[in-house]
Amino acid sequence: MHLKYESFVREPLVDGDKTYHQVTEDIVRPIEQKPGRMWYIGFYFSVLLLLFGVFSVTWAVYWGLGTWGVNRTVGWGWDITNFVWWVGIGHAGTLISAILLLFRQGWRTGVNRAAEAMTIFAVMCAGQFPIFHMGRVWDGFFVLPYPNSRGALWPNFDSPLLWDVFAISTYFTVSLLFWYSGLIPDFATVRDRAKTKFRKFMYGFASFGWTGAAKSWQRHEALSLVLAGLATPLVLSVHTIVSFDFATSVIPGWHTTIFPPYFVAGAIFSGFAMVQSLLIICRRIMGLEEYITVGHLEAMNKVIVLTGSIVGVAYLTELFMAWYSQVVYEQAAFQWRIAGPYWWSYWAMMTCNVVSPQLFWFKKLRRNIPFTFIMSIVVNIGMWFERFVIIVTSLYRDYLPGSWTYYSPTWPEIGFYLGTFGLFFTCFFLFAKYFPVIAIAEIKFVLKTSGENYKNKMDKIDAKSTEEFIHEQAEAHHH
Amino acid sequence: MAIKKFAVACYDDEEVLFPAVKKVRHSGYKMHDVYTPFPVHGLDQAMGLKETDLHVVGFIYGLAGTATALGFMGWIFTSDWPMVFGGKPHFALPAFIPITFELTVLFSAVGMVLTFCYLNQIMPGVKKHLFHPRQTDDLFVMAVELNDQVTEQEVVDFLKTTGAVETSVQNAETEWWYGRWDKEEDYQLAGS
Numbered sequence: 001m002h003l004k005y006e007s008f009v010r011e012p013l014v015d016g017d018k019t020y021h022q023v024t025e026d027i028v029r030p031i032e033q034k035p036g037r038m039w040y041i042g043f044y045f046s047v048l049l050l051l052f053g054v055f056s057v058t059w060a061v062y063w064g065l066g067t068w069g070v071n072r073t074v075g076w077g078w079d080i081t082n083f084v085w086w087v088g089i090g091h092a093g094t095l096i097s098a099i100l101l102l103f104r105q106g107w108r109t110g111v112n113r114a115a116e117a118m119t120i121f122a123v124m125c126a127g128q129f130p131i132f133h134m135g136r137v138w139d140g141f142f143v144l145p146y147p148n149s150r151g152a153l154w155p156n157f158d159s160p161l162l163w164d165v166f167a168i169s170t171y172f173t174v175s176l177l178f179w180y181s182g183l184i185p186d187f188a189t190v191r192d193r194a195k196t197k198f199r200k201f202m203y204g205f206a207s208f209g210w211t212g213a214a215k216s217w218q219r220h221e222a223l224s225l226v227l228a229g230l231a232t233p234l235v236l237s238v239h240t241i242v243s244f245d246f247a248t249s250v251i252p253g254w255h256t257t258i259f260p261p262y263f264v265a266g267a268i269f270s271g272f273a274m275v276q277s278l279l280i281i282c283r284r285i286m287g288l289e290e291y292i293t294v295g296h297l298e299a300m301n302k303v304i305v306l307t308g309s310i311v312g313v314a315y316l317t318e319l320f321m322a323w324y325s326q327v328v329y330e331q332a333a334f335q336w337r338i339a340g341p342y343w344w345s346y347w348a349m350m351t352c353n354v355v356s357p358q359l360f361w362f363k364k365l366r367r368n369i370p371f372t373f374i375m376s377i378v379v380n381i382g383m384w385f386e387r388f389v390i391i392v393t394s395l396y397r398d399y400l401p402g403s404w405t406y407y408s409p410t411w412p413e414i415g416f417y418l419g420t421f422g423l424f425f426t427c428f429f430l431f432a433k434y435f436p437v438i439a440i441a442e443i444k445f446v447l448k449t450s451g452e453n454y455k456n457k458m459d460k461i462d463a464k465s466t467e468e469f470i471h472e473q474a475e476a477h478h479h
Numbered sequence: 480m481a482i483k484k485f486a487v488a489c490y491d492d493e494e495v496l497f498p499a500v501k502k503v504r505h506s507g508y509k510m511h512d513v514y515t516p517f518p519v520h521g522l523d524q525a526m527g528l529k530e531t532d533l534h535v536v537g538f539i540y541g542l543a544g545t546a547t548a549l550g551f552m553g554w555i556f557t558s559d560w561p562m563v564f565g566g567k568p569h570f571a572l573p574a575f576i577p578i579t580f581e582l583t584v585l586f587s588a589v590g591m592v593l594t595f596c597y598l599n600q601i602m603p604g605v606k607k608h609l610f611h612p613r614q615t616d617d618l619f620v621m622a623v624e625l626n627d628q629v630t631e632q633e634v635v636d637f638l639k640t641t642g643a644v645e646t647s648v649q650n651a652e653t654e655w656w657y658g659r660w661d662k663e664e665d666y667q668l669a670g671s
Contacts, residue, residue: 020516020617145551151560157552158564163577170581174588181592184601189516189615197661204660208596209605212615214526216599217518222533223595230537230584241577441517444617 013106013446015290020444027438028190030286032199035433038285046425053419056412057132065135067412074395074407079129081387082417085270086126086424087168087242088263088383091235092271093119094175097182098231101224107299109442110291114282115275116179117435121427122274123172125420130164132416160244167241174234178227184210185220186436239267246390252333253394256321262314269307269353270383272300276376278428280369282437291438294367301366304379308357311386315354333394341406342393345385352382482652484625485511486634487610488643489618493519496619499641500525503623508634511622511653514614533598537591544586548579606658608651618644622651 014023035043060067070077093115100108134140143165145154155162187207194200210216243259276297283292322334337346356378359365366372397404431437464472490496496519503510504527513526523530556562557569567574596602614620623634625648635646 021613024516024616145555154555154560156562156564157556157578158567158571158574160577163581166578166581170585174584177588177592181595185517185615191660192609192612192615200661201659204606205603208601208603209607209655210599210601210615211607211609212514212516213599214513214515214519214522215528215531216601217515218523218528219531219533219595219598221518222531223591226534226537226591227588230541230588233580234584237577237580244577444517 011293011295013110013293013295014443015293018290018447020447023443023447024189024193024440026288026291027436027440027443028193030432031190031434031436032195036285039429039433042425043429046422046429049418049422050426051419051422052415053417053422056415056419057128060132060412060416061137065133067410069408069410069413071405071407073398073403073405074392076133076391076395077407078388078409078413078417079133081384081391082420083126083129083133084242084263084387084391085384086122086129086420088239088267088270088387089274089380090119090122090126090171090175090271091239091264091267092275093117093122094171094231094235095268095271096275097178098228098235101228102232105299106446107296109439109446110293110296111275111279111300111438112442113179113182113435113439114279114431114437115271116175116182117428117431117437118271118274118278119175120172120179121424121431122271123168123175124427125424127168127172128416128420128423130168160241160248163241164245167238171234171238174227174231178224178231181220181223181227182439182442183435184208185212186440188212189440190436236264239264246394251394251398252327252329253318253337253390256318258314258317258321262311265307265310265314266353266383266386269304269311269357270380272304272307273376273379273383276300276304276372277380280373280376282432286432286437288438291443294369297369297372298363298366301360301372301375304375305357305360305366308353308360308379312354315350329399332397336397337389337393340393340397342389342396345389345393349382349385349389352378353386356382481654482650483511484631485610485622485649485651486625486631486638487647487649488621488623488638488641489611489613489645490621490642491618491644493522493619495642496621497521497525499621499638499643502641503621503638506637508629508637509624509626511624514610514620514622516613516615516617516619519619531598533591533595536594537587540590540594541583541587543590544583545579547586548582549575552578600655604657604659605655606660607655608649608653610647610649610651611645622649 018026068077068079070079093112096108096115097112097119100112131137131140143155143162145157155165184207187203188210191200191203191207194203240260240263243263246254247256247259249255279292280297283289319334322330325331336342356375359371360375392407396407488499490499493515496513496515500510500513500522504525510526513522515522552575553570556571561569563569564571564574609615610622611618611620621638621643623638625631625634631648635648638646
């Protein structure tokens with residue numbers, strides 16, 4: 001028996017008196033309008049950043065990685081820090097679109113499209129770092145197992161670095177497929193109301209000839225569910241494998257079994273923060289406050305306080321294990337993290353990731369939009385420092401005191417990082433202009449159970465006794 | 480490629496659509512298809528559609544991925560070019576698990592999406608007949624096939640009694656054809 005009723009205790013997912021047509025209008029409007037001045041400023045600024053990134057990378061490739069600050073002791077610097085940071089950010093998109101779908105969290109419908117887009121763009125940014133970290137990037141395809149002229153010399157399948165190649169590329173592909181299969185029906189919606197020739201052509205092409213036939217929808221539902229089921233363990237595996245890059249080596253501070261869950265929690269933590277940063281601006285500029293409600297932001301803040309606390313526990317566990325292990329190298333690594341030359345990065349991490357998110361235990365702050373926005377930036381700064389702490393402060397003082405060093409980035413490294421911001425936001429601005437930023441069909445699907453106007457009608461049902469309600473539903477079902 | 484004649488009924492609410500679908504099925508008219516702007520749960524059962532086997536196909540693709548990964552890595556490290564890495568055995572199953580898992584997921588996802596496109600006959604450059612431009616916006620559109628045994632008027636009148644807000648009679652191509660959506664109907668050319 002299917003009860004079309006949801007408790008009034010849950011706040012509506014869609015505010016205002018909306019019809020199906022109004023939903024289409026609201027979400028497609030930004031696509032059909034000329035973008036505002038803010039869009040142009042943001043877009044051109046992003047392209048400029050991207051070009052600076054291209055210049056920095058070209059510089060490093062042309063002159064060699066000696067232009068970077070990395071050295072024999074600290075072989076992984078900003079590049080791998082940024083790689084892990086971007087991959088982690090990507091994870092929130094999959095969590096929202098896949099894991100919350102399996103958990104039947106209705107609120108995900110308002111934010112999943114944009115979050116999934118963020119995943120794809122973040123993984124694109126992340127991928128740049130290991131590729132250019134190779135140095136001789138023109139030989140980068142050596143990581144692929146193909147029958148080659150070197151006597152068919154294969155890559156090492158036992159190496160976590162190769163697992164990463166498979167994990168990241170699979171993650172990117174599956175996320176893209178999941179995202180795009182959801183976009184097809186929405187592109188069809190844009191196509192069928194398009195007035196200009198260009199839009200008709202482009203969205204006609206992009207919508208694959210979708211008509212919304214009942215059988216197509218049935219298969220679409222099956223596809224979404226299975227892709228969600230696949231993406232869920234996939235997203236956990238990706239950051240687990242990223243953490244194996246560290247955990248399987250014998251560097252003090254890296255060689256620990258806590259890494260996989262700790263990395264996954266951190267990834268979700270930073271990813272949700274990035275979703276908040278993007279959506280708070282998007283909903284405002286594009287007038288989508290009724291679809292991405294304060295309730296949505298609050299739900300994500302709850303995830304942030306949960307994952308932030310998990311990360312905090314992991315930091316403390318690391319400290320405890322270093323002391324408890326009685327291994328002097330392990331103890332030294334953590335002593336220097338706290339009070340060595342890189343103390344500032346450790347304390348930046350601790351403050352941003354462990355202390356500040358605890359403020360989200362207060363409901364008032366969870367529902368405060370400017371505060372949430374500031375916190376989302378703080379969390380991402382903290383999570384960047386976490387990766388920097390793990391990587392650089394485990395490497396700069398290795399087993400040989402003679403090779404101890406201090407690492408600082410040079411401008412091409414910083415330029416590379418800024419360039420990935422350019423890439424990310426260029427893609428995101430184009431997405432915001434040309435794509436339905438909210439899943440239109442999915443919003444329509446939840447509208448009658450969770451829309452504000454429909455929820456208000458439930459007051460009558462709420463007044464009924466339980467027996468009466470069940471009786472009516474059962475009767476209705478028999479006819 | 481076949482052009483047929485249809486009586487088309489549009490509904491503006493899925494709660495009207497459901498009884499209408501039941502009535503049309505009881506009446507014995509030949510229901511061609513129902514088009515909705517979003518997935519309407521239970522519509523497939525109401526129309527008497529079978530459950531899709533897409534997930535079974537996905538499982539088989541996944542198995543193919545598992546077999547490919549394990550077979551390939553096993554063959555390379557035990558017979559094509561055996562090497563010892565970190566004292567692990569040639570067939571180091573635990574070390575093969577991550578890549579095996581990734582390929583399982585990859586094969587399953589890619590295979591399912593391609594199968595999905597094939598079954599629905601959708602791909603870039605494909606064009607199909609739309610019975611109503613708002614069937615992807617806010618209308619639930621039912622197409623009933625007309626043949627020699629029924630008259631146009633009879634079916635349209637019947638559809639009106641089921642609560643349709645709009646009805647029409649259309650000649651339509653039932654299959655897809657290559658075409659651009661910014662051009663007017665070109666399927667008659669393709670069909671001739």
